[in-house]
Amino acid sequence: MTPRTGPTPTRTRLSAEERREQIVDAARRVFIAHGLGGSRTRDIAAEAGINEALLYRHFDSKEALFETAIVDPLRAAVAHLAEAAGDPPADAESSLEEMHERTRMFIGDLVTVMSDIAPLLGVMIFSGEAPGAQSFQSTVAPVLDQVADVIRKNLGWWDHRAFDPDNVVRLLFGAVWFEVTANRLGERSLDTVTFVDELTDTLIFGLAARP
Structure with a gap:
């Protein structure tokens, strides 16, 4: 033995x-x-x-797993972003500079969150199946609408050109998602501070009223 x-x-x-x-x-x-x-x-x-x-x-079912593994983390992330978007300024002393800083902070939060959820969001967007589309509509689309509503509430606090808040929000989310994804795939190295500052300047000064 x-x-x-x-x-x-x-x-x-x-x-x-x-x-x-x-x-x-x-x-x-x-x-x-x-x-x-x-x-x-x-x-x-x-x-x-x-x-x-x-x-x-x-x-x-596989769909129940998809809900827990993919949708739930996205739901938590977009809830954080909706909260980070904030409310309009409390007084009439707000200026272009304050809008710039609030936007910069929000974009910084968006980059942080998107760094974690970009692969999950990709699965949802490109799944090509009903559960993915339904999850996007119930999870991500409402926060885009909520952020756009925050922008609308702030429109009276700074001088700007006419623009569609819905288009701006989708442009912002798309730009951040693509940049984070490119960084993950090794296509380029993301300098977060520079990216956030440049995107903020592009949005705020690009939309500001022309002198």
Whole structure:
């Protein structure tokens, strides 16, 4: 008989919450790598190191996993951005300089948030399936509208040219998402401070009333 050379390793038993988080982390990696349409529950289970039956004990469908792994983090992020957009200034002493600083702070927050959620947002936008489109409409679209509403409330506090706040917000989000994505893909290195300052100047001074 071969003598035992050491104690038998014990397998750590995960709590239900820990197991669920393990599956969600694996799902996020698979969704980012393959998109919603190209991801299968058996691939997610394999990535998590479990069998598919155990996965279904925690999530009853791929769409439920998509909601938890992709949509929930986006929902939390855009809620933060909506809060960061703020309310109109409290007094009539606000100036172009204050609008510039408030915009700069918001764009800085947007870059920080987008650095975390850019891959998740890409999965949602390019999924080509109903759950992705529905999630975008229920999660991201409302915050774009909310930020545009904040801009409308601030329009009377500084001299500006006529512009459509909805277009400006989508231009802003698109520019930040593309720049962060290009940085992730190694296409260019993102100098966050310079990017935020330049984008702020482009928006504020580009929209300011011409002398």
